[in-house]
Ligand SMILES: Nc1nc2c(c(=O)[nH]1)N[C@H]1C(S)=C(S)[C@@H](COP(=O)(O)OP(=O)(O)OC[C@H]3O[C@@H](n4cnc5c(N)ncnc54)[C@H](O)[C@@H]3O)O[C@H]1N2
């Protein structure tokens with residue numbers, strides 16, 4: 001697909017998600033529900049933003065009768081958009097309270113790249129900037145250029161321990177013997193006269209009149225018969241040597257970083273060096289995580305059909321690494337009212353639910369979104385694992401990402417939908433896309449994209465390669481726990497040497513939750 005075709009497909013997808021008739025679908029609508037009515041199957045060609053299959057997709061949710069939907073809402077006849085197969089409006093259809101525009105058409109599963117683009121565009125833009133102390137800015141994005149508040153260095157600085165010298169040697173030593181000379185943080189009192197030298201430490205301000213710094217290992221002090229000391233250079237010191245001139249790195253007012261730069265530890269250091277006590281940044285979006293599933297245990301060994309919650313411990317730090325501020329996960333009972341109240345009562349920018357996205361007897365996410373009048377923007381994605389994932393707009397500024405319960409499927413949903421949404425809210429730039437050849441062949445899904453955990457390895461012929469890992473089933477975390485990235489395997493798969501897009505896992509990023517004990521806290525630990 002060309003970029004233009006992709007954009008057109010995306011516009012159609014967004015139109016559909018927002019209740020308008022997509023240009024590409026008008027033709028399909030004219031020729032029958034959901035276009036030509038082909039059944040999906042191996043080798044099916046992609047045919048528009050949602051494909052062109054007339055039958056219910058294989059992951060479709062048994063959504064029931066949508067009891068809150070009054071007559072006349074959400075039916076295909078209301079919108080003129082392509083209809084679903086049944087007359088029951090989908091649960092993603094907003095309730096009357098929320099619908100100011102014609103009710104949206106059914107939101108069918110969309111291609112993986114389209115889903116990511118919809119998620120990236122779902123929020124109107126970044127959260128309003130805040131000015132906060134330097135220490136709170138890590139992982140945020142600069143909302144204004146970082147301009148130097150001072151020259152750097154702010155004075156002519158000695159780059160070495162040794163002597164400041166004036167003119168050619170040998171030099172009279174102004175403070176012979178063990179006198180420390182000029183130390184860092186001290187202000188030299190007198191200018192250095194021609195032919196004189198004075199001991200100086202690295203980082204100390206070079207006195208006026210100095211022409212170079214002679215390193216301690218390059219000079220020798222000799223006691224003269226008159227009782228005075230002379231400094232001899234063992235190697236010549238050229239003018240300006242080992243002096244860092246004022247303003248060498250920047251002048252006051254110079255732009256050090258553009259707006260939009262990610263505040264890394266190095267940026268914190270630069271900002272401090274340049275005189276900042278606080279920074280104006282886009283805040284981290286606040287995320288509430290609701291973990292659904294009565295079968296989940298929070299401690300101990302699995303027993304009697306119950307299993308450990310793998311997502312509660314995983315999502316908080318992962319969201320933190322994606323630039324969000326995640327509240328401690330809340331474990332909710334499999335009860336529709338509980339879920340409704342939790343989502344309705346959340347004040348977070350993004351709500352993330354885990355589990356309950358499919359059509360099982362206690363899968364309450366879709367009905368609850370319907371009850372809330374939410375606009376479902378993505379309802380299923382053509383990706384494995386994780387295809388029941390969803391994205392909804394609860395209010396214009398609050399969104400919900402529904403992650404499937406299977407843990408690797410949840411990770412897939414996190415990177416497919418939550419990551420682009422959070423990127424927009426936090427004004428983080430997209431990482432530069434990169435591709436790496438596959439170390440060994442990977443089977444593709446006939447129609448869907450696959451996300452497969454890979455680790456990097458070196459190869460004599462190809463250089464860096466992505467080795468697909470075992471244990472990548474939707475319910476397994478063993479593969480991704482050993483992975484460096486997820487390989488994006490297009491429908492049809494890839495042979496050894498095929499270059500594939502990679503989604504880096506943020507394993508090296510900022511893990512500590514806010515307020516976490518520093519590694520070298522008061523109780524010790526530094527040795
Ligand atoms: N009839 C169909 N059933 C299912 C389909 C389908 O297309 N038709 N899709 C399957 C796929 S694929 C997925 S993924 C799951 C998604 O289901 P839900 O999002 O409703 O998730 P649950 O049913 O609640 O859980 C699925 C699975 O994951 C386990 N789980 C849930 N939460 C956690 C957690 N926090 N930590 C560890 N494991 C968790 C849960 O026990 C289930 O085993 O639906 C399939 N079904």
Ligand code: MOO
Pocket residue numbers: 383384385386387388404406409474475
């Ligand atoms: O999303 Mo399921 O396979 O895709 O676990």
